[in-house]
Amino acid sequence: MIRRVGEAVRPGQRYRLRPGVYAVLLQGADVLATFQEAPTPEFQLPGGGIDRGEHPIAALHREVMEETGWHVAITRRLGAFRRFCYMPEYDLWAEKLCTVYLARPARQICPPTEPGHSAVWLPAAAAVDMLGNPGDRAFLARALRQPR
Template sequence: MRRYGDPARPGQKYRPRPGVYAVLLNGTKVLTTHQAEPTPEFQLPGGGIDPGEHPLPALHREVFEETGWKIAVTRKLGAYRRFTYMPEYDKWAEKICTIYLARPVLRLGPPSEAGHTAVWMTSDQALDQIANTGDRRFLFQALRDQPR
């Protein structure tokens, strides 16, 4: 599986952290989430899969928590991994990030997860603003594969 970001630090123990994320397209617009803490950044909506939870329900839950939107999942785009420190959990993680293509169906309300704001962007803005290189790669792939 391809890695994006920094390599694993020698001697550092990492715990696996599976997660699901969505490229959310509506025409030429991309729905992102802005996370204020610990470092302000734009991201693909999504997050960790809870123990015993299946990936697709986790994706629906995470997208709703971070954007307030109900979604329809189209297909799996792929997966990558990255090694990172997660200050909100005080742990070093090997994040296994599975990315899906989906479309926003209905806005049910504001994000319920503190510190998150749903932000619509043009595809060019999203490719420029999304902080994670792995997320940007899958966004680029999804945009490239869209019918013209």
């Protein structure tokens, strides 16, 4: 059973399954996050939706590059969580199935190419409270408790 985080499922609301992949990117005592300006300004773990026919690991590399400009080296899968939410950028009620990986930033290639996103280094311990959704916060906290 995959844990649900965030707001409760709305009775009668139809949700579309939206699988996605995200990365906890630790380097020393810092974490590389993305700051998304809209629809709500917030810090997030880099990542996003898996395109139809795309392998999840390829999607993770693509999403992290788009949102941070970094190549990453994936260490291991940390787990998954579900979020039920409205995605205004897609006008979509989604059941987001979020798989989270531990990875390390390997090389910065360019600035983020995703409009409205900025790559931001945050102190990892403080970022546990700064990330915009409870699933991101829980997986960052879990990664900080585990040996790297």
